[in-house]
Amino acid sequence: MLTMHLLGHVHASRGRQPLQLSSKSVALLSYLTLEGRPHHREHLAGLLWDTPDALRNLRVELVRLKGRGVDPFPARQPMLTLSCPTDLDGWLSAPHPAQERDLIGWLSHLHGPALSGLEDLGTPEFQAWVDQQRQMIHDRIEERLRLAYSRYEQHGQDACAALVCARADLLGLELGTPHLPIDHTVPAFRWPAQEELLRQVLIQARESSQLVLLQGHSETRRDLLRRLVEDTPWTAVQVQVTVRQSLLLAALIQHLRQIMTADQRAQLPSTHSSDPELALIELGQLMSTVGQPLLVALHDMPHPAQWPDWLGPMLGFLVDLPLPLVLVVSTTAPGVASSLRPALGQFARPRLHAVTLPPISVQEVMRLLDRLPSTDSQHLSAPDDLLRAHATRLVQRSEGIPMYIRALLDDNDRVLQGDARLPVQVRDRLLAHLSSFPTLLQEQFAKLAQIYGRFDPALASTLLGESATEVLRIGLLSGVLVPAGAAERLTLPQLTHRISDTENHLTFASEVLRSALASSLPPQERQTVRATLANLLLPCEPHLSLIYAARAGLQELSEAADDALPAPPLIPCERQARTQLVVAPETLPHARHEVRTPGGYRVGLDSGYLEVLRRGPPGPPPLLTLLLPGQGRGHWTLSARVDVVSPPQPGMPISPFLLGVQTGAGPRMVYATGTIPDQTVDGMEQRFGGVLPLGHWFSLTGQGEAGLLELSVRARDVALTVGALCWGNQTLRDLCRTAFLQEARVARSWAPTP
Numbered sequence: 244m245l246t247m248h249l250l251g252h253v254h255a256s257r258g259r260q261p262l263q264l265s266s267k268s269v270a271l272l273s274y275l276t277l278e279g280r281p282h283h284r285e286h287l288a289g290l291l292w293d294t295p296d297a298l299r300n301l302r303v304e305l306v307r308l309k310g311r312g313v314d315p316f317p318a319r320q321p322m323l324t325l326s327c328p329t330d331l332d333g334w335l336s337a338p339h340p341a342q343e344r345d346l347i348g349w350l351s352h353l354h355g356p357a358l359s360g361l362e363d364l365g366t367p368e369f370q371a372w373v374d375q376q377r378q379m380i381h382d383r384i385e386e387r388l389r390l391a392y393s394r395y396e397q398h399g400q401d402a403c404a405a406l407v408c409a410r411a412d413l414l415g416l417e418l419g420t421p422h423l424p425i426d427h428t429v430p431a432f433r434w435p436a437q438e439e440l441l442r443q444v445l446i447q448a449r450e451s452s453q454l455v456l457l458q459g460h461s462e463t464r465r466d467l468l469r470r471l472v473e474d475t476p477w478t479a480v481q482v483q484v485t486v487r488q489s490l491l492l493a494a495l496i497q498h499l500r501q502i503m504t505a506d507q508r509a510q511l512p513s514t515h516s517s518d519p520e521l522a523l524i525e526l527g528q529l530m531s532t533v534g535q536p537l538l539v540a541l542h543d544m545p546h547p548a549q550w551p552d553w554l555g556p557m558l559g560f561l562v563d564l565p566l567p568l569v570l571v572v573s574t575t576a577p578g579v580a581s582s583l584r585p586a587l588g589q590f591a592r593p594r595l596h597a598v599t600l601p602p603i604s605v606q607e608v609m610r611l612l613d614r615l616p617s618t619d620s621q622h623l624s625a626p627d628d629l630l631r632a633h634a635t636r637l638v639q640r641s642e643g644i645p646m647y648i649r650a651l652l653d654d655n656d657r658v659l660q661g662d663a664r665l666p667v668q669v670r671d672r673l674l675a676h677l678s679s680f681p682t683l684l685q686e687q688f689a690k691l692a693q694i695y696g697r698f699d700p701a702l703a704s705t706l707l708g709e710s711a712t713e714v715l716r717i718g719l720l721s722g723v724l725v726p727a728g729a730a731e732r733l734t735l736p737q738l739t740h741r742i743s744d745t746e747n748h749l750t751f752a753s754e755v756l757r758s759a760l761a762s763s764l765p766p767q768e769r770q771t772v773r774a775t776l777a778n779l780l781l782p783c784e785p786h787l788s789l790i791y792a793a794r795a796g797l798q799e800l801s802e803a804a805d806d807a808l809p810a811p812p813l814i815p816c817e818r819q820a821r822t823q824l825v826v827a828p829e830t831l832p833h834a835r836h837e838v839r840t841p842g843g844y845r846v847g848l849d850s851g852y853l854e855v856l857r858r859g860p861p862g863p864p865p866l867l868t869l870l871l872p873g874q875g876r877g878h879w880t881l882s883a884r885v886d887v888v889s890p891p892q893p894g895m896p897i898s899p900f901l902l903g904v905q906t907g908a909g910p911r912m913v914y915a916t917g918t919i920p921d922q923t924v925d926g927m928e929q930r931f932g933g934v935l936p937l938g939h940w941f942s943l944t945g946q947g948e949a950g951l952l953e954l955s956v957r958a959r960d961v962a963l964t965v966g967a968l969c970w971g972n973q974t975l976r977d978l979c980r981t982a983f984l985q986e987a988r989v990a991r992s993w994a995p996t997p
Contacts (some may be wrong), residue, residue: 248278249380251351251355255313262311267291270364272313275325284321290372291365298899316898331380335387340666346391346403347678349409356493357381381497385416387633392418394680399668403677414490415497417481419985432645433606434467436834437598441471444569444596452561452568454591458580459600461676464573467600468540477569478502478533481540488553492522495539496956499529507532510613512928523557527564530630536567544572546579546720547586551907561813575676576722576752577839588700602643604835605964608634615652632938635886639856642755643845646672665758673759677723678756685763687714688723692760693772695790695860697727698747705779706772724749725758727841730866730925736854736982738838738846747844754843754858770795773927781807786894790861808894812920821933822941828852828882828966831976833983840867844956851979853965855956856887862959863895866924869954872978874972879946884940887962888916897924899958901935902943906970907950914943940966 288297341345357380395404469935641647718724729752751757773795785807792800842865899912910928968975
């Protein structure tokens, strides 16, 4: 049976076999199928050919069709008609996909604008008909997608809803969600400094178009931009980037058509060019016709090394349009953002603005908890000490991801009391964000995600075979993977950090993302990978082999790994650190400054406090060292608190600790919530200084050798807050005041007068 395929590129098939037909034959069959009624041969000829021999051309096409086995038209009949099924009918009548696997197949039919390939065929009248039919088809698709999106939202299937929304964006369809009114009674996470910068960009764009590089979590970027233009003359158009130029242009055009008035749409040309350069020019003309200041956001921009040839010229063309325009290019990966900045600078270096939406901080969660209704949190009536502890645990567990924090709050924090498995809705959203990757690539990332911590290309090749090199390359370019060393060193207050060019080990950029990917691998495959890793690491790293064998339930291998562990070092008698419980140190309001190291440590300076947070995988954690400026005579004192600590792991060759202090060339004094042995690590003498309290502010004092002061942390999970620190003539408070308040005053004094 003949079937017409109208979704995406138009073609005909018999059974599952596509038919090789001319473009005019496809146009003829499409017209008759969609019209559903007889048409005279002369009408059809005049519609498809604007030449004197149009009727003869029609007869030639009918003969060609017959030669291809398509002969639905009776001979010598002046009226032609066609009734055959279409892929559109099948798609609309298909049952509602209940599972993500079924949904992906259902959405795969929507791989481009309907009736693609009929551009520049026939007369202007035929082109007008194509545009009309395409709009009608898109309206029906939009209605079905909107219904599917609503159902998934109601059933809490966030990953499925995200897939539907992304496909609608690709086609330039509107599901209604981006323009829902903002409920200002619901507490929302805000980025005041970044929002103010973007408002200034809108002002500058009145004179000349501006380019913004925006980096942040996927669920925050759209909301922020939508909120930015609310109650302003500006209109936001937000789409996902695709590697196919025709789809991206079609999506932008569809969004622009929807914000135009009926009179403006009536004046648009009835035909659209299939030539990419002419289509881009038409897009620019359409943006001018809208007559409104536009904020156009292209989300999830790939690494410049993955740009198709047309993307760079398109960005340069758009940013040079003489319109009140802000072009926003966004990504979720910090590594991709750092590579995009020089690439975008070639188009608008003086007009390029880099804006980062950092992960949610402890201070922000404390403010959110303080704004929640009393029925929403049992901690709101608690003193600030308990409120900070609760907020810190939320931020440490979630890595500051907004949707994860909300999931923890919605679950009344029950998950904080148990294991660290991801809430289903968070996992689904994270995996949905990776749905643009081929299925095989996602499966390969899921295999790599079974590795705890750092790994080298050789280990990756053991799991993935010959495809490992390409998988690692794509992982690095997309920001899923990052280079990572066994030790990380930051300098305060700049928090500068550099990875050695010779480092060949990689790790996942986020432990939350690694956990989501790891859980996506079927259980039997997970067990197979764990068994492979346990056997492979038994001779060289029995402590890791023991972890994998235990997770895989391999009793004999677990015993072999346990027997291979070296004799544990002697544990000293429990030493109580010279601590004293104190009240919270005074804060110093200033803008937050933070970095995230490849090893997973979030190090931030906020309100005069130093924060170190980490959520890590099982296995040995990397060493984090924080170098403070200025010399001292060896005496130091600090006020700090520890709110999160991970349970001890058996067999670790190097003992983790929560706080280390070293002055000059002396030993590193380390503190934990339990006793740990004295050790020499990489030539550094490490002495146990004592046990720290958990969940309370405490003061700690020490005396070492004269010289520089270093703080350090080596922990799988940790939430350490240093509220006050004094060494030599330096204090943490003065350091923050000089770095963030005096610099801000200097910057304001040099700012141009409006």
